[in-house]
Amino acid sequence: MQSKHQHSDQYDNASLGLEQVWHFSPAWIPDLNGEDGVTPSGNSQIERFNQNLSNYYDAQAKQFTAISTVRDAQVGYYLELKGHPQIDQKDSADQQFLIISKTFYNQNNLPKDLNEQINRLVEQSHWQLANITTNNSEERQANQLTLQRRNISTAPEYNPLKHRPVAYPQRAKVVGPSGEEIHVDEWGRIKVRFLFTRNEDHSHDGGAGSNDNDTDSAWVDVLTPWAGEGYGARFLPRIGEIVVIDFFDGNIDRPFVVQLNSTLATSVILKRQIAVTGEEKALS
Structure with a gap:
């Protein structure tokens, strides 16, 4: 449990420590520089968590x-x-x-x-x-x-490492700004819209999460079978394609792209050549 003591009356901590950000930030943050489009954790968030946890321990004592x-x-x-x-x-x-x-x-x-x-x-x-x-x-x-x-507030126990929903692989659509075919950052990350999102559920935040554009998610890592400094290969999903999303440590706040999930029908040529191994490239 984090201390509720305020160490300074003149300075309010501008950001959380690395360990706190890891547990409380709502998305995957590999660089911690606030450049991935995620809403960072703040003092109000950690204070609310502390208060709930304090209420839980107070209730246990009674x-x-x-x-x-x-x-x-x-x-x-x-x-x-x-x-x-x-x-x-x-x-x-x-x-x-x-x-x-x-x-x-x-x-x-x-x-x-x-x-x-x-x-x-x-x-x-x-x-x-x-x-x-x-x-x-x-x-x-x-x-x-x-x-x-009866006069003690009832507060449930909450531990961000234990009390979180079970995450399973899901499908999502690659999104980005209008007019672009591929939208990535310098880390090769993309943005997605999960297929279960509905417009009426996101109207409170300007539709973010269901707009079919780059406001729908933070940057999401894309796995590649071969990568390194100065070498490797990247197969970046294009806007509009469907990808399979999984989660690091089973944490819904740590998504990553496993692979593409093609939604196109199998061509006649492919049916005739099912024993042939190869790849088809689209040059742009």
Whole structure:
């Protein structure tokens, strides 16, 4: 967790450190010079993350575990606890607890010999069972509740390295300024529009992401089978072509182009020469 302490009243950090940018910037930044068209992270972004994380730890410090046989206890409901020597000394607001999680324990109403046989099989299987016990051994149902003081804000845990969606290869269309056939930067990177984007979802940002031009993405790396300093080969996708996008480390903020995905029908000549290996070039 980053510190919320402000080290200087006269100077506000203009940019984040390398490690912070890597985790919080919304796109792939190989040069970190702000030249790839990505919106850089700022202090407000890192401060908002810090505040959410601080709220999460504050909430954890005010959480309690309780064993109950109340069937109607449900997540999202709150209860007022009475008869506890310490909690009774608190204010009324601190005696109210919100149920934020619930673990069930239910036992079948089976004959004793059959129930014992099932218990032995369960033990032999080494299943991880919830160890919930009550004061009454005859109870066939119970639950374990995680409680939090009702006046404490509920904040979910968020770790940018763990809590991120699973990314799979996707298709995208190569985009660029009007009138250009190939649009790249000095690193050979291109810009794309993902095929799932809709105009109505991007109207708030001038349509960026669905304009079919160079405002639709940051610069995206293009893989090549052979590259080096002063040698190699590049096969740059042209505007309008469909490419396959994958993601470094499975991170949706780190896209790269794997290869082109041709959308043109196979020609008659190619069908006749399916055993011939070669390449066709278009000189421009």
